[in-house]
Amino acid sequence: MIQKISAPVVRNEKLAAPGHHVLTFHAPDLARDSRPGHFIAVHADTGTQILRRPFSVYTTDLETGNCSILFSVYGPSTSAMAKYVPGDRLDLIGPLGGKVFVADARPGTRHIMVGGGYGVPPLAFLTRQILAADPGATVIFVNGARTRDFLVGTDGLDDHGAVLLPATDDGSHGYKGRVTGVLEPLLTPDAQPLTTIYTCGPTPMMKAVAEMAMAFGMPCQASLEVFMPCGIGICMGCAIPTPDGKYLRGCVEGPVFEAREIVWK
Structure with a gap:
């Protein structure tokens, strides 16, 4: 409430x-x-x-x-x-928020988090929730930042059982490059078939992740970082276009959406 x-x-x-x-x-x-x-x-x-x-x-x-x-x-x-x-x-x-992250309940699902910056907190929350319910679950967390100093929010998740795969633009820690460079090898045809991707962070990053997930036919939930002046659905400042020409409010119908249900710009 x-x-x-x-x-x-x-x-x-x-x-x-x-x-x-x-x-x-x-x-x-x-x-x-x-x-x-x-x-x-x-x-x-x-x-x-x-x-x-x-x-x-x-x-x-x-x-x-x-x-x-x-x-x-x-x-x-x-x-x-x-x-x-x-x-x-x-x-x-x-x-x-009306719609939040929902962990894929299919047995044996591999959960892949892809976050960056302000997008890390809700994914870290989800990671802890999944592993608290099933300590043996497979959770991979891809965290992107400009440099090692800005990789925040994932401390201790590996102690709970998550696999941390950092990516930095300058290569100061983990993979050198964008998070998509870490994600793509995880989605190859011989990858685990039951996979769900969850993403939150800068819109260009989420757009790339969503398009990659859809190309591989994998479900993807994205929590959009949009301006929410009122937060309760009145001002329409967070309107998000959908493929059928309508709009959804990020703060009420979201902030989490299935990648396919919105128009990525």
Whole structure:
């Protein structure tokens, strides 16, 4: 159930990646109701920002009632959030999003996550969920970034059983090049037949991943990173075209869509 919450900050961890933070806050109802792909809309008191900013839910802990988001400092709202300390209040609305990631339930399915930047948190959430339900599941996480320093959000997933395959533009860690260079060999004709791809990140990356998945006839779920001014389906600022000429709202009918049900631009 969507709620407006004033959540006390538990901790604000500055990551090694320049300008990146993991903000943990106490919101038991949000922790209970959130699923991979859900997001929250945050208002930070900057004196200039009117619209709330969307952030994907990164972690939830039912025992403590804590949740977290991962963000990078890039404007007034996130600059203010970077200064939050324990005891401060996070003004949020959530969980938002009508359609979230759904793990393929077919026995023996190979789950391939392809993320980059802000797209990593919901995929990390999904990875933990899949492996908690089935510790023997095959989960491959392809994480792309400009350099090694910006590979964030996947720490500890390999301890749960995920296979991490990083890709960096400069080759400072893992594969040198785009995530599609890592993904393509995983989709060859002799690859495991039961495979589902889940992707979130920059639109050009997701478009390339979606087109590759469709070319190989594999299902692909994509969580779109689109501007969501209201987050509740009123403003139509996040309208996404579909093949039949209609539009879907990213914040209500999404943010997660099957690759085939939208027009990739």
